[in-house]
Amino acid sequence: MALWGAAVSFSRVGLPSPAQVLARAIELIRSGQLFADLVASLSRVLAGFALGVTLAIPVGFLMGWYPTARGLIEPFVQFFRMIPPLAVIPLAIVTMGIGETPKVFVIFLAVFLSxxxxxxxxxxxxxxxxxxxxxxxxxxxxxxxxRVIIPASTPFILVGMRIGLGSAWATVVAAELIAAQSGLGFRMQQAELYYDLATIFVSLITIGILGLAMDRLLLALETRLTHWQERM
Known part of the structure; x- marks a missing residue:
C-alpha cells in the first residue's frame, strides 16, 4: 500500500490513490455493475475451463497410452500450441459471430492445450x-x-489445470476487450476511453482476487487428491 501511495505521488499520468480505487469499487458494487461484469466474465471462464479440461484429460490419456494415437494427435496439438490463443480471437469472431460462442471457444482452446x-x-x-x-x-x-496410470498422472493433470486457469483469465479479458458488451475486460476498455483509471484498477484487482481464489481451490484439490505424494 505504501508503494502504491509512493507511485501515485511520483506518477505523471495521474494514477488513482488506494482511497479513490476503494471509493470507485464501492460505487460499482452499489450500482450492481461490478457484480454483473464479474458474473459475465466468470461464467465465460468457467464454461471454457470446464470444456477444455473435460476434453483434454481423455485426449491426453489417449496420446500417452497408445503410441499410434500419439503419432496422429500430438503434431496437431503441438502445432496449435505454438499459436497464441489471443491470435485466434479475430478468426473466432468472424466465423462464430460476436456472441458468447467465440469467447468461450478461445478460452476452451487455451485451457485444452495446457x-x-x-x-x-x-x-x-x-x-x-x-x-x-x-x-x-x-x-x-x-x-x-x-490403479496406476490415473493416480500417478493426477499431479500433472492438476498442474495443467492451474496453468490453464491462468490462460483462461488472460484470454477472456482479451476477448472482452475486442468484442463484448459486458465483463471485466469490457469495463476496462470503456474506462480507458474516459480515462477512468480507478475503474481499470477495480477490474484488475477483481480479476486478481477471482483468479487467486480459484487457484487456491485447485491447490486444495491437488493436496487432497495427491496426499500420498512426498512434498518439500
Whole structure:
C-alpha cells in the first residue's frame, strides 16, 4: 500500500490513490455493475475451463497410452500450441459471430492445450517399474490404467489445470476487450476511453482476487487428491 501511495505521488499520468480505487469499487458494487461484469466474465471462464479440461484429460490419456494415437494427435496439438490463443480471437469472431460462442471457444482452446500436454506428460512419466510390476501380478490393461496410470498422472493433470486457469483469465479479458458488451475486460476498455483509471484498477484487482481464489481451490484439490505424494 505504501508503494502504491509512493507511485501515485511520483506518477505523471495521474494514477488513482488506494482511497479513490476503494471509493470507485464501492460505487460499482452499489450500482450492481461490478457484480454483473464479474458474473459475465466468470461464467465465460468457467464454461471454457470446464470444456477444455473435460476434453483434454481423455485426449491426453489417449496420446500417452497408445503410441499410434500419439503419432496422429500430438503434431496437431503441438502445432496449435505454438499459436497464441489471443491470435485466434479475430478468426473466432468472424466465423462464430460476436456472441458468447467465440469467447468461450478461445478460452476452451487455451485451457485444452495446457491441460492436454500436462496429462500426456503425466502418462508418459509414470514409472515403468510400477506398470511392469502390475503386469507380473496379473493386472490387465484396464486395471493398470485405473490403479496406476490415473493416480500417478493426477499431479500433472492438476498442474495443467492451474496453468490453464491462468490462460483462461488472460484470454477472456482479451476477448472482452475486442468484442463484448459486458465483463471485466469490457469495463476496462470503456474506462480507458474516459480515462477512468480507478475503474481499470477495480477490474484488475477483481480479476486478481477471482483468479487467486480459484487457484487456491485447485491447490486444495491437488493436496487432497495427491496426499500420498512426498512434498518439500
Amino acid at each position: 491441460s492436454v500436454i500436462a496429462t500426456f506428460q503425466g502418462v508418459i512419466s509414470v514409472d515403468k517399474t510400477l506398470i511392469n510390476a502390475a503386469r507380473v501380478l496379473g493386472a490387465k490393461d484396464g486395471t493398470i490404467f485405473r
